[in-house]
Each structure stands twice: as structure tokens, then as C-alpha cells.
Amino acid sequence: MKISKEKFGQSFDALTADYQIIAPIADVNGVNYQVVKNFSEVKQDYLNSKLPPKSFLFPQHEKLLSYKKEGKDVIVKNELKVGKTVLFGIRPCDAKGMLLLDKVFKNDAYTDPYYFERRDNTVVIGVACNKIAPTCFCSSMGISPSSSEGSDIFLIDLGDSYQVEAVTEKGKAIAASLVELVELTTEEQAQVDTIKNAQTTSKVDVATITSKLGTMFNHAYWDTLQEKCIGCNACSFSCPTCHCFDISEEVRKNEGTRVRTWDGCMSPLFTLHGSGHNPRNKHEARWRQRMMHKFNYFVQNNGDIACVGCGRCIKSCPVNLDIRQAIDGVNKAELVVE
Amino acid sequence: MNSIISDIRETARQLLADGKVDVVIGYEKGSLPLKATPCFVRSPQDADKLIWDETCENNLAAFATKTAGKKAIVAKGCDSRALVVLMQENQLVKDDLYVIGVSCQGVIDKKKIEAETGEILEAIIAEGKLSVKGIACDKEFNFIDVKDATCQTCRYPNPVIEDIHIGGSVEVPQQTVAFADVIEMENRTDSERQAYFQEQMKKCIRCYACRNACPMCYCSECFVDCNSPKWLTGGVDRAENLLFQAGRVLHLAGRCVDCGACSRACPQGVDIRALNRKLTKDVSEMYHHEAGISEEVKPALNVYSADDPEAFLVKE
Numbered sequence: 001m002k003i004s005k006e007k008f009g010q011s012f013d014a015l016t017a018d019y020q021i022i023a024p025i026a027d028v029n030g031v032n033y034q035v036v037k038n039f040s041e042v043k044q045d046y047l048n049s050k051l052p053p054k055s056f057l058f059p060q061h062e063k064l065l066s067y068k069k070e071g072k073d074v075i076v077k078n079e080l081k082v083g084k085t086v087l088f089g090i091r092p093c094d095a096k097g098m099l100l101l102d103k104v105f106k107n108d109a110y111t112d113p114y115y116f117e118r119r120d121n122t123v124v125i126g127v128a129c130n131k132i133a134p135t136c137f138c139s140s141m142g143i144s145p146s147s148s149e150g151s152d153i154f155l156i157d158l159g160d161s162y163q164v165e166a167v168t169e170k171g172k173a174i175a176a177s178l179v180e181l182v183e184l185t186t187e188e189q190a191q192v193d194t195i196k197n198a199q200t201t202s203k204v205d206v207a208t209i210t211s212k213l214g215t216m217f218n219h220a221y222w223d224t225l226q227e228k229c230i231g232c233n234a235c236s237f238s239c240p241t242c243h244c245f246d247i248s249e250e251v252r253k254n255e256g257t258r259v260r261t262w263d264g265c266m267s268p269l270f271t272l273h274g275s276g277h278n279p280r281n282k283h284e285a286r287w288r289q290r291m292m293h294k295f296n297y298f299v300q301n302n303g304d305i306a307c308v309g310c311g312r313c314i315k316s317c318p319v320n321l322d323i324r325q326a327i328d329g330v331n332k333a334e335l336v337v338e
Numbered sequence: 339m340n341s342i343i344s345d346i347r348e349t350a351r352q353l354l355a356d357g358k359v360d361v362v363i364g365y366e367k368g369s370l371p372l373k374a375t376p377c378f379v380r381s382p383q384d385a386d387k388l389i390w391d392e393t394c395e396n397n398l399a400a401f402a403t404k405t406a407g408k409k410a411i412v413a414k415g416c417d418s419r420a421l422v423v424l425m426q427e428n429q430l431v432k433d434d435l436y437v438i439g440v441s442c443q444g445v446i447d448k449k450k451i452e453a454e455t456g457e458i459l460e461a462i463i464a465e466g467k468l469s470v471k472g473i474a475c476d477k478e479f480n481f482i483d484v485k486d487a488t489c490q491t492c493r494y495p496n497p498v499i500e501d502i503h504i505g506g507s508v509e510v511p512q513q514t515v516a517f518a519d520v521i522e523m524e525n526r527t528d529s530e531r532q533a534y535f536q537e538q539m540k541k542c543i544r545c546y547a548c549r550n551a552c553p554m555c556y557c558s559e560c561f562v563d564c565n566s567p568k569w570l571t572g573g574v575d576r577a578e579n580l581l582f583q584a585g586r587v588l589h590l591a592g593r594c595v596d597c598g599a600c601s602r603a604c605p606q607g608v609d610i611r612a613l614n615r616k617l618t619k620d621v622s623e624m625y626h627h628e629a630g631i632s633e634e635v636k637p638a639l640n641v642y643s644a645d646d647p648e649a650f651l652v653k654e
Contacts (some may be wrong), residue, residue, distance in 0.1 A: 028537065028541070029607050030607075047456070047473065051543070060574050061571065061572070061574055131473060134457065134459055134473075135457070227401075227405075228375060228376040228378070228401070230400065230550035230551055230603070231550050232546045232551070232603070233546060234547045234605045236545075238543075238545075246572065248565070248568070248572070250571055259571060261571065261572040261573055262572075263572075264545075267546075267563070269563045314370070315370075315457075315605075316545075316547075316605035318396070318547045318550075318551050318603030318604075318605075319375055319376055319396055320368035320370060320373045320374070321375070322368075322369040324369070
């Protein structure tokens with residue numbers, strides 16, 4: 001079924017009454033997700049946003065609670081304020097990224113209320129990629145430029161209209177509010193088929209990377225891989241699945257807040273203990289951790305590789321340390337029998 | 339292959355074969371079009387990886403302090419100035435360093451190109467022109483138009499120190515007005531400047547790529563990472579971002595060699611250099627000092643002068 005963009009725009013604008021809508025817009029820094037009030041603001045032909053939409057579920061800087069000492073009492077205030085949100089124009093890689101973040105913030109022992117309060121109140125409207133960047137490799141990660149996994153509603157952009165697929169119950173409720181859904185013409189169906197068949201041309205081989213990494217904790221590869229890395233967090237902060245954070249207190253006299261901020265494994269401070277000991281004191285160990293976490297530990301813990309092939313880390317790296325080459329390097333690394 | 343590349347390779351090969359250095363730090367072809375990537379050559383046969391062109395944008399002096407052993411470094415003018423400052427600040431020992439100097443025509447600002455062509459699929463550089471195939475459109479550029487902003491005002495394209503020079507030298511362009519860009523910024527009203535920097539700081543994600551790409555940022559603990567006392571929260575808002583950048587810029591006063599590595603490293607396109615350039619101009623005017631142009635000239639903040647603009651310092 002399809003809907004004309006004109007009609008879709010009307011439904012979109014109507015949604016702003018009940019939802020905060022986050023969508024890609026063109027700003028001074030390329031295309032990024034921001035709050036929009038009107039469908040006309042939405043950027044249509046974009047490869048992918050510069051930064052992933054994860055910050056709308058997991059903000060870079062988030063007040064968890066605030067507290068105030070009054071006499072002998074401590075008044076604690078929950079700072080979580082969440083409204084209903086639509087994330088519009090999410091690419092398949094980022095939608096999958098959110099499914100992976102779900103696994104991080106919910107496990108047998110703990111469900112993170114801050115993340116899930118937002119997550120449960122969020123509807124994801126995904127859009128297939130009509131153009132594929134040379135740095136994209138989602139097809140190698142079991143996703144595809146037209147995969148609807150992780151979206152509540154999935155759209156395929158046909159120029160003047162969208163093909164609409166309601167994926168989840170949440171999505172069906174929103175889809176029901178879309179008026180004038182009509183059948184696709186034969187030509188449009190052919191267009192949909194072409195988009196659905198497209199795969200990324202850039203490929204990496206991750207077939208055996210998890211088991212291979214399991215044998216590589218002590219391997220000389222880490223010494224050479226990390227050498228040109230300058231140790232910034234441009235890769236982690238632009239990654240839709242990186243989720244490490246720090247919790248700290250900001251205190252002034254009798255009151256304070258507890259905040260959660262993004263952190264990244266490339267920073268030496270990340271693992272610095274209060275004692276002064278740092279178990280990952282060398283950059284080699286930090287790069288090993290980055291690879292292990294994404295391609296080994298995460299798989300062991302959650303059953304998936306924590307990389308969706310969006311290519312943002314490749315584009316944002318100041319020294320062109322390309323994760324695809326890092327993966328190839330693991331594949332080619334000679335096994336050392338200890 | 340041009341003769342500069344073959345000469346760099348041959349020099350690297352000889353240095354390694356003769357055991358004069360343990361490693362040659364240079365550039366190799368990157369995985370993306372118009373992108374070189376730093377490389378570390380440790381055996382003579384690997385020297386063939388080395389390249390040299392207008393994509394060699396990183397300041398390799400940033401790796402000099404982190405790489406153990408005797409090292410040779412392929413150095414542009416700005417890289418060599420950074421090496422001078424690092425030696426003056428006792429971060430590098432001259433005997434451990436071999437500078438392969440190469441004069442630089444400037445490096446390419448990829449962001450400028452991508453703003454017009456979209457993501458770059460393929461590119462060819464030849465005779466001052468770039469033919470770029472982009473995802474949005476194909477376009478031809480004159481190199482001069484897409485040269486990095488830093489290189490457009492560069493007065494040190496030729497290395498200031500070197501053990502060997504590869505290729506010819508580049509004529510130093512005569513500037514009509516020194517620091518024209520800073521003067522333009524100074525002439526704006528306070529509110530215009532504030533608006534400009536607020537817009538810039540809004541983009542910063544505090545990944546610290548600028549700091550880490552900078553050869554002069556080698557503190558074992560940066561003030562932003564210090565958690566006792568805690569100067570900054572690590573959060574991203576314009577005030578905190580500006581405090582981080584302002585703190586860094588002040589720390590670089592008289593030390594910044596204006597290589598532009600910070601701005602090029604920034605994934606968010608923050609105009610970091612606008613702050614650094616202002617300090618460079620101030621230090622130039624007040625202390626008549628330019629960082630890293632000579633091993634003999636002492637750093638601005640390390641000398642006493644009776645001409646010091648702060649009158650209280652020279653009171654008899």
C-alpha cells in the first residue's frame with residue numbers, strides 16, 4: 001500500500017499534536033535528527049544522518065536525579081521527563097542499532113528506566129535507503145538497505161509517495177491514522193522490488209570473527225592496529241550501538257544532581273580505577289576492547305554483533321582507521337598457539 | 339609515481355636498512371578517496387607503502403611523542419614547526435629524530451568538496467585540478483579553491499628543520515594583510531561574535547578529536563579529564579563546550595603552530611581554528627613570537643623581556 005507524500009505530510013503534521021517528532025533536517029553540519037514541527041522541514045534525499053539518533057533514547061548528558069538537603073532530610077527528585085515521540089526517517093542500520101541498545105539496557109537483573117521510559121514511548125518510522133554510500137556495509141551485518149527490522153512502520157520512498165508497511169502493533173496504530181492508502185501500480189511495485197533487492201557494495205567478512213577473536217586476546221595484531229589511532233571518541237560518539245557511560249555527581253553546597261554522560265573505550269580515563277590502577281593502560285588494550293566488545297563479548301552476551309555497518313566511524317575518524325580494515329586484519333591475523 | 343614519493347620511499351628504505359631509525363612515520367593511501375592515513379614503516383620492504391600528496395592532512399608530529407625508539411618523520415612545514423616546539427618543551431630528543439622534510443602546497447579540505455558533491459565516490463588529482471565523482475553530482479575543482487583554510491594563510495610551507503629535504507621548495511606566499519581572517523572576526527560586534535561561537539559550540543560533541551590530533555596536546559592528564567577536582571561534567575552544552583575549547587586555546591597560546599589539524603580532525607566541522615588564530619595573532623603582536631619557527635627562539639612564555647606589555651612585570 002502507498003500514500004502520497006502530500007497526504008502523508010498532512011498526517012505527519014497532525015501527529016505533532018500528540019507526539020514530539022524527531023526527523024532528519026539539513027543543518028549547518030549536514031543532515032541530523034532534530035525536533036520538527038512540519039513535514040516540509042524534513043530532509044528527503046539523504047544518505048544517513050551525521051550522528052545517529054541514539055541520543056534521543058540515550059542522551060549524551062542526562063540528569064538521572066537531583067537531591068537537596070533540607071535540615072536532616074534529603075529530598076530526592078526524579079528528573080525523568082518523557083513525552084510520546086516519533087523518530088521519523090530512521091535508516092535500517094539505526095533501527096537495528098536501537099534493537100541492540102534494547103539488549104544492553106534490559107537484562108535478567110535490570111531494566112534501565114531512563115532508557116526504556118523513552119523507548120516505550122517512541123514510535124520508529126523507518127525509511128529504506130534509495131542511495132547507498134560507499135562506506136555502508138549493513139548487508140554484511142545481516143541487515144539490508146531496505147530491512148524493516150526495528151521499525152514500527154517502514155516506508156519506501158517512491159518519489160511522490162511512500163510505500164507503507166506497518167511492522168509492529170505500535171506501527172499499525174499509527175498506520176491506521178494515515179488516510180488514503182492506495183494500491184501500488186505495477187511500475188511502483190517494480191521500483192519497490194529494485195530497492196528491496198539492493199545490497200551494499202562494500203562488504204566485510206564477519207563469518208568467523210567472533211570465534212577468531214576468542215583466540216586473540218594476546219595477539220601482536222593489537223599493537224599495530226592501534227598505532228595510528230589518536231584515541232579520540234569520534235568513532236564511539238558517532239556509533240549507533242556504542243553505549244558506554246559514566247555516572248557522576250554534580251554537587252553545589254546542599255544540592256546536587258546525578259548525571260549520566262557518554263563515555264568511550266578509547267579514553268584512558270574510561271577504565272581508570274580510584275586506586276590509580278588502569279587495567280587498560282595501553283592503547284593496544286583499548287583497541288582490543290573495542291573490537292572484542294563489538295564482535296565477541298556482545299555476541300556472547302546478546303547473540304548479535306554490535307555493529308550495524310552504518311560506516312559513520314569510518315567517515316568521522318580523523319586518521320582514517322577503517323573498521324572494515326580492522327575486521328579484515330582480524331580475519332588475516334595468524335593464530336598464535338600458546 | 340612522482341619523484342617526491344620515490345625519494346621519500348628510498349630515504350625511508352635506506353634509513354631502515356642502515357639501522358639509523360627504528361620506524362619511519364609517514365602517510366599511506368587511505369581507504370576513502372582523497373584521504374591519506376598515517377603509517378608506521380618498520381622494515382625496508384614496507385617503505386613502498388609511503389605516499390605524498392595533497393591528502394596528507396594529519397600532523398605527524400602528534401605521533402612523535404607517542405612512538406618509541408628512533409624515528410624518522412615525513413614533515414610538512416607545520417609538522418616541522420610542531421617538532422621544534424616539542425623539542426623546546428623537552429618532549430622529544432633531537433638525537434632520536436630524523437626529519438624527512440617535504441615542502442607542502444597545502445592539503446585538501448574534503449568537507450568543502452563534499453558540501454557540493456555529496457559523499458565522494460572517486461577522485462583524481464592532477465595538475466592543480468581535482469575531478470570528483472560524488473554521490474550527488476560530479477564536479478571539477480581547482481585545488482586552490484578547495485585548499486584547507488589553514489593552508490591558504492600558511493607562511494611556512496617549507497620545513498623549518500630537516501635532516502634531508504625531498505623535492506623542491508615552495509615559494510612563500512606574500513600576505514597582503516596578516517591575520518585578515520582574525521581582523522574580520524575582531525571587527526564584528528560582541529553579539530555577532532558571540533552568536534558565531536555559540537553556533538560553533540552547539541555542534542561540538544566533545545569527542546576530543548581536536549585535542550588528540552594536536553601535537554601540542556600531550557598533557558598526561560587534560561583538565562577536562564581530571565575528576566578531582568572536576569572542572570567539567572563531560573556533558574555537551576554550549577557553555578561547557580566553549581569552556582573546554584577556551585581552556586585548550588589558552589593552553590596553546592604561543593605554542594600553536596597553526597597547522598589546522600584540530601579543525602580537520604573535527605567530525606562536526608567546528609571552527610576551532612578561529613579561536614586559535616586569535617591567540618596566535620595576540621601572541622604575535624604582544625610578544626613578537628611565532629611558535630616553532632626556530633630552535634633558537636625561546637618560547638614566548640619562557641622568556642623575560644623588558645618590552646613586556648604587562649607593565650607590572652617590568653617595574654624597577
